[in-house]
Amino acid sequence: xxxxxxxxxxxxxxxxxxxxxxxxxxxxxxHNREHFADAGLLAINLMGSPGSGKTALLExxxxxxxxxxxxxxxxxxxxxxxxxxxxxxxxxxxxxxTTGSSCHLDAELVHTALHDLDWHGLDLLFIExxxxxxxxxxxxxxxxxxxxxxxxxxxxxxxxxxPVMFRKADLVLxxxxxLLPHLDVDVAAIExxxxxTMPAAAMIPVSAKTGEGxxxxxxxxxxxxxxxxxxxxxxTKTAAGR
Amino acid sequence: xxxxxxxxxxxxxxxxxxxxxxxxxxxxVELKIGELSGVEVDLLRTAFETFRERSICARASLExxxxxxxxxxxxxxxxxxAGCRLQCPDCRQPAQLESGDEIVLQRIEMxxx
Numbered sequence: 539x540x541x542x543x544x545x546x547x548x549x550x551x552x553x554x555x556x557x558x559x560x561x562x563x564x565x566x567x568x569h570n571r572e573h574f575a576d577a578g579l580l581a582i583n584l585m586g587s588p589g590s591g592k593t594a595l596l597e598x599x600x601x602x603x604x605x606x607x608x609x610x611x612x613x614x615x616x617x618x619x620x621x622x623x624x625x626x627x628x629x630x631x632x633x634x635x636t637t638g639s640s641c642h643l644d645a646e647l648v649h650t651a652l653h654d655l656d657w658h659g660l661d662l663l664f665i666e667x668x669x670x671x672x673x674x675x676x677x678x679x680x681x682x683x684x685x686x687x688x689x690x691x692x693x694x695x696x697x698x699x700x701p702v703m704f705r706k707a708d709l710v711l712x713x714x715x716x717l718l719p720h721l722d723v724d725v726a727a728i729e730x731x732x733x734x735t736m737p738a739a740a741m742i743p744v745s746a747k748t749g750e751g752x753x754x755x756x757x758x759x760x761x762x763x764x765x766x767x768x769x770x771x772x773x774t775k776t777a778a779g780r
Numbered sequence: 781x782x783x784x785x786x787x788x789x790x791x792x793x794x795x796x797x798x799x800x801x802x803x804x805x806x807x808x809v810e811l812k813i814g815e816l817s818g819v820e821v822d823l824l825r826t827a828f829e830t831f832r833e834r835s836i837c838a839r840a841s842l843e844x845x846x847x848x849x850x851x852x853x854x855x856x857x858x859x860x861x862a863g864c865r866l867q868c869p870d871c872r873q874p875a876q877l878e879s880g881d882e883i884v885l886q887r888i889e890m891x892x893x
Contacts, residue, residue, distance in 0.1 A: 550807055551892045553797055555885045559790050559811075642782055673782040676818040676883075702818040705877070733865045737851075737874035 563677055566645035570680025573652065574663070578764045581663045583679055585703065586687030587696075588669030591713035593621045594746035595687060595755075596664055597628040602752045607763075610660040612651045614643040614668045621666055630664075631655065642673035645680055661763060671696070675703040683708040683762060690714050690723050697731030704735040709742065709758060716745040783823040786883065787831045793885055798836050803890035806840040814847045814882040821846060840888075849880030 558564060574581045586592050593613070600609055611632040613621035622634035633655040635647050648665060657663055665681060667674040686707040688696055691714060697704045704710070710732055712725070725743070732739040742758065744751035794806055809828075813819050821844055828842050851860035853868035854876045860866065866875040 548891050550889045551801055551803070552887060552889045553801065554887050555793070555797065556887075557793065557885055559786055559793065559883045559885050562789055562792070640785070644785075672818065676782055676786075702816055705816060730865075733867070734863060735866070737866045737876070739866070 563645045566649050567678035567680040570645055570649055577658055579660055579663055580763050581681045583665050583681035583684045585667045585674045587671050587692060590687040590689045591746055592666050592687045593624055596625055598746035598752050600628045600630045607661040608659055609662050610657055611664040613666040641668055641670050642677055643667050643679060644677045648679045671700045671703050675706050685709045687711050687713050690717055690721060694724055694727040697735045701735040707736055709740050712741055712743040715743045715750055716747045783827045787827040791831060791835055794837060794888055797888060798890055801890055802893045804893050805891045806837045806888055807891055808841050808889040810843045810887040812845045812847055812882045812884040812886050814880040816849045816880045817883045819883055847879050847882050850878040851875040852878050
């Protein structure tokens with residue numbers, strides 16, 4: 539008998555949980571984050587729509603990198619290993635994660651990939667997320683920073699339409715600026731949208747094609763490179779690619 | 781979409797609790813979902829209804845409290861209005877999200893054996 543109202547219904551046991559549903563993912567993400575910190579590695583979660591120019595940006599970054607640093611990448615896609623193949627050809631050791639039907643990377647997928655990629659000697663690890671402005675923002679991967687690629691062809695209202703993604707961005711790269719002369723895009727409107735969705739709004743206009751902004755982007759990354767104790771910022775030069 | 785993987789994680793958490801209490805069925809699941817969590821409540825409901833069949837949650841009702849986004853200045857604690865620029869005009873500090881990104885399992889009600 540129910541003790542509350544005396545009815546014949548079985549007793550219901552209420553249990554307070556107060557736990558994040560993504561606690562499992564977050565535990566693995568914290569584990570990844572520890573690995574990266576121990577290795578003095580800057581892990582970048584690079585997100586953006588399909589076709590926003592993420593892979594081309596990384597190719598241009600690898601080509602323009604001015605000093606001795608080791609870059610590596612993990613590329614997530616529903617199908618094909620094309621992104622990882624392109625980056626490998628650009629001299630960046632890369633591993634593909636083919637997610638099948640999953641629209642985002644999660645901490646477990648990244649953790650598994652770390653078993654197959656020789657990341658210990660890397661200074662920067664780019665985690666190129668699945669092209670998607672919605673789901674990737676929800677999952678902590680253990681990254682150091684979030685960077686969102688937003689191309690000039692996507693429309694000025696994207697920050698306002700996707701506040702969940704842009705809130706999490708440490709930096710927005712406005713890509714494909716070489717196309718601006720052919721478009722009626724108000725860049726100030728994009729900046730205004732970012733100011734209303736990103737607490738510390740920061741945007742660098744870039745073009746993988748012409749190289750515009752790539753130096754500023756590389757400087758932004760270099761300012762965030764952790765320095766290993768006793769090693770300063772010196773890194774050993776290695777053979778390009780694998 | 782990712783609401784399916786969130787429901788799978790939710791079911792796994794509920795099952796752990798059900799085993800602890802040797803529950804026969806789960807009658808109610810209460811969640812807190814923030815407006816800026818990236819979780820779409822209607823899709824979450826659909827995913828829950830799909831995945832709960834043949835599980836201990838087969839008869840469970842799903843209650844979702846939606847938490848609005850609240851931004852404040854970390855310095856002067858002033859609240860920001862929705863749609864405003866996220867920098868405090870007085871302190872020049874970036875706004876801090878006080879609430880609105882929760883994806884939380886609050887409470888479950890189970891029928892114990």
